[in-house]
Amino acid sequence: MRLRFALAVLLALAAVRPALALDAAAVEKLAFGDAEERSAALRVLVAEGDPRAAPFLAALAEGEVQTAGKRVLVVKGDAATDAVTGEAVSPLPAEREDVIANNRLRREIGAALASLKLVSPDPRVRLAAAKELAQGADPAALPLIEKAAAKESDPGIRSLLEFSLAALELASPDREKRLHAVRTLGAANSAAARAMLAGLLERGSGGEFREPDGDVRAEASRSLRSVESRLAWGERLGVLFTGASLGSILMLAALGLAITYGLMGVINMAHGELIMIGAYATYVVQNLFRAYAPAAFDWYLLAAIPVAFAAAALVGLLLERTVIRWLYGRPLETLLATWGASLILIQAVRSLFGAQNVQVENPAWMSGGIQALPNLVLPWNRIVIIVFAFAVLGMIALLLNRTRLGLFVRAVTQNRPMASCVGVPTGRIDAWAFALGAGIAGLAGAALSQIGNVGPDLGQGYIVDSFMVVVVGGVGQLAGTVYAGLGLGLVNKLLEGWSGAVLAKITVLVLIIVFIQKRPQGLFALKGRAVEA
Amino acid sequence: MKRRSFVKSLAVAASIAVAGLGSSSLHAQQKTVKVGILHSLSGTMAISETVLKDVALMAIDEINAKGGVMGYKIEPVVVDPASNWPLFAEKARQLLTQDKVAVVFGCWTSVSRKSVLPVFEELNGLLFYPVQYEGEELSKNVFYTGAAPNQQAIPAVEYLMSKEGGGATRFVLLGTDYVYPRTTNKILRAFLKSKGVSDADIMEEYTPFGHSDYQTIIAKIKKFSSEGKKTAVISTINGDSNVPFYKELGNQGLKATDVPVVAFSVGEEELRGVDTKPLVGHLAAWNYFMSLKNPENDAFKKKWADYAKAKKLPGADKPLTNDPMEATYIGIYMWKAAVEKAKSFDTDKVIAAMGGQTFKAPSGFTVKMDEKNHHLWKPVFVGEVQPNGQFNVVWKTAGPIKAQPWSPFIPGNEKKKDEPELTGKK
Numbered sequence: 001m002r003l004r005f006a007l008a009v010l011l012a013l014a015a016v017r018p019a020l021a022l023d024a025a026a027v028e029k030l031a032f033g034d035a036e037e038r039s040a041a042l043r044v045l046v047a048e049g050d051p052r053a054a055p056f057l058a059a060l061a062e063g064e065v066q067t068a069g070k071r072v073l074v075v076k077g078d079a080a081t082d083a084v085t086g087e088a089v090s091p092l093p094a095e096r097e098d099v100i101a102n103n104r105l106r107r108e109i110g111a112a113l114a115s116l117k118l119v120s121p122d123p124r125v126r127l128a129a130a131k132e133l134a135q136g137a138d139p140a141a142l143p144l145i146e147k148a149a150a151k152e153s154d155p156g157i158r159s160l161l162e163f164s165l166a167a168l169e170l171a172s173p174d175r176e177k178r179l180h181a182v183r184t185l186g187a188a189n190s191a192a193a194r195a196m197l198a199g200l201l202e203r204g205s206g207g208e209f210r211e212p213d214g215d216v217r218a219e220a221s222r223s224l225r226s227v228e229s230r231l232a233w234g235e236r237l238g239v240l241f242t243g244a245s246l247g248s249i250l251m252l253a254a255l256g257l258a259i260t261y262g263l264m265g266v267i268n269m270a271h272g273e274l275i276m277i278g279a280y281a282t283y284v285v286q287n288l289f290r291a292y293a294p295a296a297f298d299w300y301l302l303a304a305i306p307v308a309f310a311a312a313a314l315v316g317l318l319l320e321r322t323v324i325r326w327l328y329g330r331p332l333e334t335l336l337a338t339w340g341a342s343l344i345l346i347q348a349v350r351s352l353f354g355a356q357n358v359q360v361e362n363p364a365w366m367s368g369g370i371q372a373l374p375n376l377v378l379p380w381n382r383i384v385i386i387v388f389a390f391a392v393l394g395m396i397a398l399l400l401n402r403t404r405l406g407l408f409v410r411a412v413t414q415n416r417p418m419a420s421c422v423g424v425p426t427g428r429i430d431a432w433a434f435a436l437g438a439g440i441a442g443l444a445g446a447a448l449s450q451i452g453n454v455g456p457d458l459g460q461g462y463i464v465d466s467f468m469v470v471v472v473g474g475v476g477q478l479a480g481t482v483y484a485g486l487g488l489g490l491v492n493k494l495l496e497g498w499s500g501a502v503l504a505k506i507t508v509l510v511l512i513i514v515f516i517q518k519r520p521q522g523l524f525a526l527k528g529r530a531v532e533a
Numbered sequence: 534m535k536r537r538s539f540v541k542s543l544a545v546a547a548s549i550a551v552a553g554l555g556s557s558s559l560h561a562q563q564k565t566v567k568v569g570i571l572h573s574l575s576g577t578m579a580i581s582e583t584v585l586k587d588v589a590l591m592a593i594d595e596i597n598a599k600g601g602v603m604g605y606k607i608e609p610v611v612v613d614p615a616s617n618w619p620l621f622a623e624k625a626r627q628l629l630t631q632d633k634v635a636v637v638f639g640c641w642t643s644v645s646r647k648s649v650l651p652v653f654e655e656l657n658g659l660l661f662y663p664v665q666y667e668g669e670e671l672s673k674n675v676f677y678t679g680a681a682p683n684q685q686a687i688p689a690v691e692y693l694m695s696k697e698g699g700g701a702t703r704f705v706l707l708g709t710d711y712v713y714p715r716t717t718n719k720i721l722r723a724f725l726k727s728k729g730v731s732d733a734d735i736m737e738e739y740t741p742f743g744h745s746d747y748q749t750i751i752a753k754i755k756k757f758s759s760e761g762k763k764t765a766v767i768s769t770i771n772g773d774s775n776v777p778f779y780k781e782l783g784n785q786g787l788k789a790t791d792v793p794v795v796a797f798s799v800g801e802e803e804l805r806g807v808d809t810k811p812l813v814g815h816l817a818a819w820n821y822f823m824s825l826k827n828p829e830n831d832a833f834k835k836k837w838a839d840y841a842k843a844k845k846l847p848g849a850d851k852p853l854t855n856d857p858m859e860a861t862y863i864g865i866y867m868w869k870a871a872v873e874k875a876k877s878f879d880t881d882k883v884i885a886a887m888g889g890q891t892f893k894a895p896s897g898f899t900v901k902m903d904e905k906n907h908h909l910w911k912p913v914f915v916g917e918v919q920p921n922g923q924f925n926v927v928w929k930t931a932g933p934i935k936a937q938p939w940s941p942f943i944p945g946n947e948k949k950k951d952e953p954e955l956t957g958k959k
Contacts, residue, residue, distance in 0.1 A: 191759030198761035242748040355575030379784035452745035
């Protein structure tokens with residue numbers, strides 16, 4: 001096999017190839033060879049530095065290369081080109097086999113492509129290539145990187161290249177080179193640098209150090225400490241972000257309840273199901289978009305928000321008018337009635353949509369994330385939900401404090417008989433307020449559909465959390481819900497990082513029990529006569 | 534009322550038993566035999582189990598269309614234990630005592646199997662269990678058509694440690710918190726130790742059923758993998774938690790070329806509705822993939838697609854097959870063959886006839902029920918996720934391998950017999 005490979009290399013070097021063709025032997029090896037032959041062929045293509053190899057390799061990594069008999073084709077949709085000659089092939093041969101790229105080959109192709117792209121005139125392409133190489137470059141690419149680093153004018157790209165060089169020089173037999181490499185790595189702040197430095201300090205199977213030289217080891221542990229202290233910031237910020245993300249979800253789920261339970265005093269066990277209705281409304285809107293406006297599919301979520309609000313608010317209004325309004329002032333009966341209503345809603349959704357989870361897809365702009373720090377990625381869907389949660393909060397605050405409806409709601413909450421006396425239609429205000437709370441639960445459902453599963457039982461998972469947030473925050477106003485939601489999110493995530501998901505949940509519940517015993521009125525208690533009323 | 538229906542079903546059972554002895558094809562179509570299907574059609578496991586119910590019904594339709602089992606028409610009895618483990622036992626008892634089913638095809642999670650096991654042993658029922666599991670169990674009343682650890686978990690980890698698989702030397706064992714992941718991880722930890730992986734290079738994490746916030750865990754994996762050495766994640770997450778897990782994995786940009794995730798309970802069906810483009814290269818180990826190319830699989834896929842369309846099943850526009858579906862299908866046909874060999878529906882006679890049964894499976898191999906240990910000989914495949922949600926096989930065994938229900942990596946197992954203890958009541 002090795003002989004065959006050597007032969008292939010010789011042939012490749014000796015043959016005067018037609019100007020437009022890729023190295024046929026290498027392409028054939030990549031398509032038909034076994035793992036070792038493929039990596040060898042890949043190295044041949046890279047060593048030749050043929051820029052036309054790049055699109056072929058990219059297609060191979062993407063799984064767009066197929067073989068038909070002995071021919072190797074690049075198939076994009078219905079159009080195919082011959083990989084060697086670059087000619088269009090039509091019609092498509094009927095009998096085609098996929099060429100499978102596995103992780104190892106993809107990794108090698110990524111590095112190979114990067115070194116091919118280092119000579120690109122476009123600085124953005126070079127930057128992307130340098131970033132890819134910094135993840136781990138092949139020793140074979142060393143001369144290429146050296147050449148590129150010497151020529152590079154952009155300081156950002158150069159420092160990345162120097163980092164890759166240093167990573168490769170760690171294996172150098174020259175002690176000075178290794179020392180220099182270790183210092184360069186110490187100045188970088190990437191997780192890859194930490195991994196490499198930590199690797200130097202490890203002992204092999206025989207108890208001897210990987211790095212034989214004591215000075216290099218001392219320098220490496222110094223560098224390791226400085227890299228770690230910088231990376232620690234990314235980790236701390238990461239915990240804060242996940243805490244804020246969970247907190248914003250808790251807050252969103254609890255805001256509706258803060259109105260129906262917090263302000264109106266209705267123990268609404270169907271709150272979780274109102275969230276679920278919001279999520280299903282999002283699902284329906286998604287399907288409508290897919291069926292009637294596939295071009296605008298990415299924006300279905302914007303249309304889903306008002307629909308989710310309206311759907312949940314409508315169900316809430318019905319619930320209030322038919323059940324709850326007969327039960328004001330009878331908390332136990334309200335609890336039972338709303339619990340019954342929640343079971344009816346779950347079963348209704350089951351009958352309508354089936355018992356299985358339905359799929360709500362993220363729009364493309366909510367996938368992926370931004371690389372905030374070398375070891376911190378902030379996913380877009382989380383960011384969007386945090387922003388959304390605060391937008392909803394702002395709207396509610398405005399509504400309650402700046403509108404006539406809000407004024408009436410506050411008046412009825414504080415003193416029902418007096419409000420009634422001055423002409424506030426308390427019954428209708430109750431209905432509107434409940435519908436508002438339900439609608440906000442629907443908004444929470446629309447948001448939750450983007451990160452979790454949507455099924456008939458969706459609400460059950462959030463009802464306990466929602467009550468927890470409202471009770472800890474203090475019944476009767478919104479500020480407590482905000483602080484309690486965010487606070488519980490943060491505490492949960494801090495504990496989770498330290499003790500695991502199962503134990504963290506238990507610890508949080510225990511903390512809440514202790515807290516409620518010490519302070520039954522919650523974080524923020526209403527003062528004055530309203531409390532006694 | 535109760536007594537009357539009991540008497541009636543007793544009479545039916547008796548007539549079946551009598552008719553079963555003297556096989557007659559004269560009035561074949563009038564006679565029926567009941568078969569139980571025990572899969573969660575709601576709750577967290579519905580994502581995985583619903584299609585098993587459907588594929589079982591498909592196989593039964595197919596058998597009935599060709600004249601049934603020994604001339605008996607199969608009458609399926611479908612119940613929904615709703616991902617609720619004690620309810621599994623209740624429903625199993627109902628199937629065996631009220632419906633008098635001859636055999637039950639069902640269960641996915643090991644906790645559900647453990648909960649029905651005493652019922653089947655007490656009433657001497659017959660259960661076909663179609664999902665890969667942790668082993669450490671061998672009951673006379675159960676046939677395991679899914680993989681034992683040495684037919685899935687161990688080969689997958691060996692692949693990850695190979696040069697081709699990336700040469701991982703550091704492992705994250707991530708699972709849902711119940712018996713299957715805990716036991717599998719115990720076996721894997723012992724296996725990894727035998728390969729020279731130290732405890733410091735193994736991280737074990739569990740989440741509750743239905744967990745949906747994987748931010749912290751992914752961040753932990755990222756940190757763990759950046760502490761040097763090539764890292765791989767072995768996921769035994771079950772049920773619908775997989776959707777948020779893979780979504781978060783994609784969003785946080787943890788690529789398969791850096792940290793590959795190999796999953797033991799994720800197949801084509803679980804990835805439906807997940808954007809698989811960021812997941813390309815993550816792995817799964819099974820004994821069957823939909824992407825396998827062979828005539829048996831082509832026929833199986835076509836049958837399933839036609840059935841899904843005819844019955845208007847959800848997702849019929851994109852019909853998917855997966856490993857537990859294949860195992861269910863194999864199980865039903867093997868049961869049929871065993872009944873026909875035993876010329877009886879009697880549990881003990883069928884059990885005796887099961888050993889050595891073979892079936893040309895959609896995996897392209899002829900799988901065999903081991904003569905003694907109630908497990909199938911199965912081929913093992915490791916596949917990588919493709920952009921279209923299918924798996925491309927990157928590694929496979931040369932042929933079917935024998936199951937080891939008692940893993941040699943758990944101390945004390947070397948003394949255990951490779952066949953069920955015959956202590957079950959007659």
